[in-house]
Amino acid sequence: MVFSLKSGDQEATFCIGDDIPALVTDRGGSIWTAYGDEGIYGGHPESAAGLAGWSAEGQATWAPGCRLPDVPLEGCTAATEGERVWLIWYSGSRRGGTFLTRITPSTGEVTSWPSPVRDPDGFAVRDRRAVLTKRVHNQRSTEVVRAELDGDTWSVTERRKIRVPGRVVMRCGQGRDGFLWLRVGDTWLRIEA
Numbered sequence: 001m002v003f004s005l006k007s008g009d010q011e012a013t014f015c016i017g018d019d020i021p022a023l024v025t026d027r028g029g030s031i032w033t034a035y036g037d038e039g040i041y042g043g044h045p046e047s048a049a050g051l052a053g054w055s056a057e058g059q060a061t062w063a064p065g066c067r068l069p070d071v072p073l074e075g076c077t078a079a080t081e082g083e084r085v086w087l088i089w090y091s092g093s094r095r096g097g098t099f100l101t102r103i104t105p106s107t108g109e110v111t112s113w114p115s116p117v118r119d120p121d122g123f124a125v126r127d128r129r130a131v132l133t134k135r136v137h138n139q140r141s142t143e144v145v146r147a148e149l150d151g152d153t154w155s156v157t158e159r160r161k162i163r164v165p166g167r168v169v170m171r172c173g174q175g176r177d178g179f180l181w182l183r184v185g186d187t188w189l190r191i192e193a
Contacts, residue, residue: 014058034075079175126178
């Protein structure tokens with residue numbers, strides 16, 4: 001369901017698949033999704049590609065095709081950076097791995113890198129710097145990892161565990177233009193990339 005920011009009224013209803021652990025909207029109102037294994041292998045046609053882009057009206061606008069380094073198995077988190085969208089996911093193949101995939105909708109460019117953190121649940125990026133989190137459900141702490149893109153590799157520059165003001169809520173992290181918003185208890189924390 002799509003709701004108006006001004007009135008709060010429902011504007012549209014449509015189906016964009018099943019088992020969606022990561023979803024983000026971009027500045028233009030497009031919806032970007034990374035699916036879980038039950039969606040990908042569950043027979044729902046909208047979920048089968050693992051990653052997807054949708055218009056605000058529910059029309060499919062982007063699919064990965066053969067532009068990913070592996071086949072997605074599970075979405076981890078998502079973020080925006082200006083006009084770009086980032087979908088973080090891991091694969092189910094033997095070589096496996098977690099990937100940071102950057103999509104530029106205006107040009108169709110897709111670039112993926114191995115993630116410096118396995119299965120992160122929070123991600124934000126600004127230029128060549130990123131912040132990733134790895135949380136344990138229902139705990140009052142989270143691991144914050146900072147990384148920089150050096151050539152073709154994301155390298156960890158700092159790793160620390162921080163205490164947060166409430167219990168961590170899983171799958172409640174959003175990266176927006178260089179800031180990671182994490183839900184902890186009844187509070188949102190903001191961490192800059």
